[in-house]
Amino acid sequence: MSQRIPEESLPTELSPFAAVEAAYPAELNRVCEALLRGLPVMVEADKELTPYFYKCLRDRLKKDGKQFLYLDGRTAQEPPPGMPAPSMMATLIAQLRDAVRGAVRERIVVLPHLDLLTTSSGGLTSEAREVIPLLYENPEMVWVGFKDPSFAVPRVIENLFPHKESILGVGRDRLRYLITQRECRKFGRGLQPYALYKHVSGINAVRLRRLLGAITGEDYPANPKPAYAQLRSATLTGSLSVPELELHADIGGYAKVKQRLQQEILDVLAHKDTLSDPEAVKRVEALLPRGMIFWGPPGTGKTLFAKAMASSLGAAVQVVSGPELKSRWVGESEENLRQIFVRARQAAPSIIVFDELDSFASARGTYTGSGVEHSMVNQLLTEMDGFRKEELVFVVGTTNFVESLDPALLRPGRFEFQLCIPYPNSADRRAILSIYNQKLGLEMTERALDYAVKRTGDRVEGTGTRFSGDHIQALCRALARRRLREGAQGPTEAVDVERALTEFLDRPELTPMEERVVATHEAGHAVCALFCEHAPAIDRISIRGDLAGSLGHVQYADPAHRYVVTRGQLLDSICMLFGGREAEALLLDDLSLGSAHDLERATEIARELVEDLGMGGDGVPVRRFDAPGRQADRHALSDATRSTLEAAIQEVLAVQRARARDILQREKERVVALRDLLIERKVLDREAFTHLVPAPVAPKKEPALG
CATH class of the missing domain: 1.20.58.760 (Peptidase M41)
Structure with missing residues (x-):
């Protein structure tokens, strides 16, 4: 098992400000050093983290005589009766103008909401065009800007900040400083940082403290799974969920596909959980492929295998359709990708499934659209490169045409794990039929099962394509509907299989x-x-x-x-x-x-x-x-x-x-x-x-x- 940290070594109480200090000491040090050298700094952090991080900065630099001016677009005074309140943007512009032109002493100006200056696609708002000249008017000004990870910042604003700091989640080595003794007792005796971290790697320190404080249950439980389940449930934002799909029990056949997934992904992760040496854990994490391509004909279960892998890991799944990501507006496609990765990191462990990856990641030179596909591929690779090794976030791309993908995506270090999921052979078809036979209560005889296996070995009648797992599922559902309509109580025979396959086909009437x-x-x-x-x-x-x-x-x-x-x-x-x-x-x-x-x-x-x-x-x-x-x-x-x-x-x-x-x-x-x-x-x-x-x-x- 992974190394346990004694409960006595954990803090007894922890305020949000203390948690930020404990979680991000290196980041705070780098930002302070840059500000002392007079370099403007951009900090990428969640909104709820911004005020706490700012206060920690202010307290650290107070001893150096530094003063801060916090400009958030809000006024301290209420407007006169009958007068409308000025907009936040108008107030911010006025505050900026006073700070740039009226400052008589050295101050560090804090802009906590840089996203106010940007559109959802990363462009400049109309008000922001008034702000840009002010930001560049006084080159002696030292700025601290806070950027939400969900928003892109236009280049003209980004260039204002020579030093950039990204704060996404917490580092695993800092987790022991962020959980109190009372909270630790809910997970058993002693803290297992590797077991806990995979559930909280993408959560900032302030939100982590809130979630840990809400864990209920008995102290030192014999089974800590309910506590981990509470934490897992709290990190699933929006429509995200952990699928309940067992790789071996719920997916029929495909023994080689399952064996490869088990040996190269699931067994490696299970082995990592048994290690206690941090260096050994890091070596194992470096072996894991973060990008995977599941390819094969339509209907063979590519997304199903991704969900089964997620279920084995307790990971949340986002299934994203490639065509739905593309937008006619400049920058919006890249923004859609960015939002997906932000949600995935916040809900880690998680798997992002890009269905029809070839719709925007085709080989360069083959694009027939607006050219946004090239920018989307670059954004995808940028997001994947931003993962920490210890974060359990995987990206799975499914495609029917792996040969059409951009070769740059398939090189080692990117989508290096490629898994072919072909049409099912006779053994696979038998296993799939057996699963649905049990789930749907079809009571197929051995002769009917043999007939269904043979009958689905060729082309699908009326289409000319081969039988896939989806076609076999549709056959079994058709059998179940017929049994329901006719009130059948006996077993399903071979003739019933044939009727389900052919009864509603529009066949030619031959003389x-x-x-x-x-x-x-x-x-x-x-x-x-x-x-x-x-x-x-x-x-x-x-x-x-x-x-x-x-x-x-x-x-x-x-x-x-x-x-x-x-x-x-x-x-x-x-x-x-x-x-x-x-x-x-x-x-x-x-x-x-x-x-x-x-x-x-x-x-x-x-x-x-x-x-x-x-x-x-x-x-x-x-x-x-x-x-x-x-x-x-x-x-x-x-x-x-x-x-x-x-x-x-x-x-x-x-x-x-x-x-x-x-x-x-x-x-x-x-x-x-x-x-x-x-x-x-x-x-x-x-x-x-x-x-x-x-x-x-x-x-x-x-x-x-x-």
């Missing part, structure tokens, strides 16, 4: 003749696949227009070998693509236009074999003739070479077409049986046509040696 053509075409594809050695197994055949732009389709199982593709597999693919066309020619004595895409794809594969992969056979040099994106190179080839390539491509296509024709002629009865079954049932899963699958051929034995 009997059209059904016969489509069924023949798909039967040809399927029978060729059954007799191609390298073809994957068939999971489903449909002639109901399940996929957008397709009247029928054959759905294949995941291939056994996903990463190594052979010449035999590519040739089998061409043969299977010709199966639909050749089946029509065999059984219908006519051809439909349904083979257009098949021919296009078959030609692409044949051209790739010959021109890109050096697999064109005898007479074709083994080299790459056509690199992607370099179509012009092919036209530079000689006529003889081009003729050789075209002949080789034609040879590949002709051989595989003949092979498909031979398979279908030999297995004509099987094609007819499968076609008729498709016309009858419209959709076939693997079990429905098992009797048509040929028996596996035993491998030939090699002759014995010797």
Whole structure:
């Protein structure tokens, strides 16, 4: 466990002024030294901290004979009866004019509200234009200006202050001076600064004292979690909250993604909590990536994983939409970013999730908008660089197009942790379905679960995109709604899954003749696949227009070998693509236009074999003739070479077409049986046509040696 500080060494009482002295001694020293040298100083601090910090400055410099003039735009006298009170800005301008032109002795002029001079976007207000000449009129004046972290200060005002001091939160090494013995007892015996600090790192000393003083409960509790929970609740401003989402229990599948998050982030933080040596803690904190990119297709749970990570850390989450940050007004987009980071630091530990990060952080040179994106990226990096290592504030950017992000963002030290969250595989889909099956009380049978896993392995009907976690959730909710409408009490069967997926699809209404053509075409594809050695197994055949732009389709199982593709597999693919066309020619004595895409794809594969992969056979040099994106190179080839390539491509296509024709002629009865079954049932899963699958051929034995 982290080192405990004895209760006896903590103060018994602590006023807000004493707390400021204890929390910021180094900052106060630097500001005093600058003022004694005659340098104007700008202090960035929360509004509630400003008067206390000012008083500490004044008390320190009083012994040096320094006098202060505090200009806050308020008057000590009430206006005469019937006269309206002057505005704060008008009063401030009058006070400034008197201070600059009427001062007869050396004084330090304090401007506690520099934000009065700025607009929300960091520009100058109309009244501020009157103030600027006054600020620069007397170069001998020594100013102390206080700037709220939530507001940007225009450059013309910032240049007035050669010395700048930023006071955001409290340092961990000062925490032991900011909690009294009575307050410490609410968290157990002795102060654990590392356990407490992660909840208060972004809170200024004055607010921290207020929150600690409000902690209730028994002294020396056996479980200090309720006290920490009170503190955590008090630091959650606005709509911020800590999500309740368990990484392993509430998110199905994705074992590798969870393992990486656990090992590289959560386990490192858990290990840090066991350390007592401050130097060891600092070394571990330096290892943590503050910026993370979660990338992958839409709907795969990128934001969900960020929330689960936040829940494991007890961190507040801000989910920010990238497009919503952008504004038409100059400086307002950067101001929006600044406000988000201020809230995150005040509510630490916290995670900022920038959804659709690529909307404003695309690679430079690709911007098509007003150019504000470049300023937003710079502001984002500036804010991230401003974190202290001990502050638990993380930035997660989600995107569907990681390749479009500015490379400067992805270098180590910025968004160095990149996590791919792909479409779910069969194991992931099963785990996701199991979670929703339990949560929604679907009572799916094992057969229904197996069917749902297979059915969601291909494209989403009506869209052409693959099934994501969101699609699977939508399927389960549709099942739950149907059970509610029909008052179903029994288990959910496979037929219910199919109904939920397809009941409300707008399918084409085929005539009997059209059904016969489509069924023949798909039967040809399927029978060729059954007799191609390298073809994957068939999971489903449909002639109901399940996929957008397709009247029928054959759905294949995941291939056994996903990463190594052979010449035999590519040739089998061409043969299977010709199966639909050749089946029509065999059984219908006519051809439909349904083979257009098949021919296009078959030609692409044949051209790739010959021109890109050096697999064109005898007479074709083994080299790459056509690199992607370099179509012009092919036209530079000689006529003889081009003729050789075209002949080789034609040879590949002709051989595989003949092979498909031979398979279908030999297995004509099987094609007819499968076609008729498709016309009858419209959709076939693997079990429905098992009797048509040929028996596996035993491998030939090699002759014995010797």
